[in-house]
Amino acid sequence: MTKNNKQTKPVRKRVYLGKGPNGKPMYKSVTGKTAEEAAEKALQIKIARRKGINVAADRDTFKQWANRWLALKKGDVSAGRYDVYSYAVKKMEQLWYMGITKVSTGDIQDIINDLAERNPRTGKPTAKKTLIDVKSAAKQIFQLAIEQRTIEYNPAIAVRIPRKAPQGERRALTxxxxxxxxxxxxxxxxxxxxxxxxxxxxxxxxxxxxxxxxxxxxxxxxxxxxxxxxxxxxxxxxxxxxxxxxxxxxxxxxxxxxxxxxxxxxxxxxxxxxxxxxxxxxxxxxxxxxxxxxxxxxxxxxxxxxxxxxxxxxxxxxxxxxxxxxxxxxxxxxxxxxxxxxxxxxxxxxxxxxxxxxxxxxxxxxxxxxxxxxxxxxxxxxxxxxxxxxxxxxxxxxxxxxxxx
Missing domain, CATH: 1.10.443 (hpI Integrase; Chain A)
Incomplete structure (x- = not known):
């Protein structure tokens, strides 16, 4: 029996997303190894659209969403707090060019764990308050994406702050x-x-x-x-x-x-x-x-x-x-x-x-x-x-x- 070495081409499907701001139709392409896999991916997009999810915006990167969030915060918080948020976003540079829908809890947890072990700027473990600020910023960025119907769940919620993270010293006077x-x-x-x-x-x-x-x-x-x-x-x-x-x-x-x-x-x-x-x-x-x-x-x-x-x-x-x-x-x-x-x-x-x-x-x-x-x-x-x-x-x-x- 002759063995078929011919590589199977991926199956591509297009899903209609409606008309864009310019009046032209918008589509989203999905691929699968088989026709069944491609059809399943197309079905998930249709289900997401019925839920009101803006599937066209899932190409936006984490950094784009972070910038939108920072722009909103600029008018709501003090300059000092805004600087804290900006610093937290910089600490998540590994996520900047990932699609907002592609970022997982594990991706954020890896950043927190790395910072807890060593702050690149000081060479020492990052203070617990800074880790909390980073998690809080991530959580709020994803919450904005949820509110604007781009994602369904917040991957930052399940992120944990290591117990051994050092506390920044802020105490009362004796x-x-x-x-x-x-x-x-x-x-x-x-x-x-x-x-x-x-x-x-x-x-x-x-x-x-x-x-x-x-x-x-x-x-x-x-x-x-x-x-x-x-x-x-x-x-x-x-x-x-x-x-x-x-x-x-x-x-x-x-x-x-x-x-x-x-x-x-x-x-x-x-x-x-x-x-x-x-x-x-x-x-x-x-x-x-x-x-x-x-x-x-x-x-x-x-x-x-x-x-x-x-x-x-x-x-x-x-x-x-x-x-x-x-x-x-x-x-x-x-x-x-x-x-x-x-x-x-x-x-x-x-x-x-x-x-x-x-x-x-x-x-x-x-x-x-x-x-x-x-x-x-x-x-x-x-x-x-x-x-x-x-x-x-x-x-x-x-x-x-x-x-x-």
Whole structure:
């Protein structure tokens, strides 16, 4: 029997998709190894069309959809959040030229796993928050494609963030560190106190006016914010980070008393009402560089005042070291306190709300979170931290009881 070596040609079928914007008919071609396979593929396209799926758009790449999504986000979110989204899209470069319908959960998971193992830019594992941002961006891009009837399911939903991914350090100040802020006068102290006891973001603090603060009612009216664009603070009047960010924040008596004292100081020089509360040395709104100079100067004062320089001397016996007497020490001042940031101060406020027993809905309103999930994540994390602390105290109590103390 003669063996037939002739290669079977693939079977091609065309499916009518209707007329395009120019009035001309549109078709989609499918191929199969057999007539049955080609017919099955053609049938699936017809079924998808009956469901309202735009099968003509499935040739669009992931990058094209990502750009559409970014364009929509540009008018809805702050410049800082937009930069986060753009960065997340760049991290998914492997998907850019894949058709939107061709991207699988595994493709996205591979990117997440690779980033979790090593960030190409730093050579270190990528922080968990960045991984969450990448997944969130992917999820929203595919959701847009679903809403525009191009795909039926979201492959990013099933993607998992590795448990061992490192957490970016953002913690609350200890009670001792909080007292550093309270007890150290400085031009930046106003901002530090408002962020720590009022929970304002840096972008909400920079344009804050004395007229926004009602000391009698003990409230701060957060009704505007700035975005840092090319190093300059651009005011968004009547706008905050999100709609939820426009809010009235109730402040504790300690902050109200502090601000009353500070306001009296400004009143001496007629700087009240429409005066910016935390401003530059020239009484103007702080730019990014102006903020950094002010904040670094404040941190240097805190470091010099509260740093444990005796410990530095013990750990560096080879250096003839004496405690600096000035932040302008010509040989420099070693950093002996943590790098306190605006994020840490805002997180301190969230922690104080939690410890005071403030419910999660009130905390969301006070913090200006657009999504209560953000507040829940903070409270859940704090639950774990403080429950562990409570159990450690229980262990110590049982141990002392056993020893007869």
């Amino acid at each position: 009670e001792e560190e909080q007292q550093w802020i309270v007890n150290t006068p400085h031009r930046a102290q106003r901002g530090a106190m408002i962020m720590m006891y009022g929970g304002l973001r840096r972008g909400e603090l920079i344009p804050l006016l004395w007229s926004d603060i009602d000391l009698q009612a003990k409230t701060i009216n957060v009704n505007k914010s700035v975005e840092i664009i090319n190093g300059k603070s651009v005011l968004k009047e009547g706008e905050a980070k999100t709609e939820a960010s426009i809010r009235i924040v109730d402040i504790p008596q300690q902050l109200a008393d502090f601000l009353a004292f500070e306001r009296k100081k400004d009143a001496i020089t007629s700087k009240t009402e429409n005066t910016i509360v935390v401003r530059s040395a020239r009484d103007t709104m702080l730019s990014e560089s102006g903020w950094n100079r002010m904040w670094n100067a404040y941190w240097n004062v805190l470091n010099l005042k509260y740093g444990d320089f005796a410990q530095y001397k013990e750990t560096h016996p080879e250096i003839d070291f004496e405690k600096p007497v000035s932040v302008h020490n010509p040989h420099g001042v070693p950093p002996m306190i943590p790098p306190i940031t605006a994020h840490w101060l805002r997180h301190t406020f969230a922690t104080l709300l939690y410890l005071a027993g403030v419910d999660v809905l009130t905390a969301r309103d006070q913090l200006g979170h657009a999504d209560i999930t953000t507040t829940l994540e903070i409270y859940t994390h704090l639950d774990k931290v403080y429950k562990r602390h409570s159990m450690d105290q229980l262990s110590q109590y049982i141990s002392e009881k056993k020893d007869g103390k």
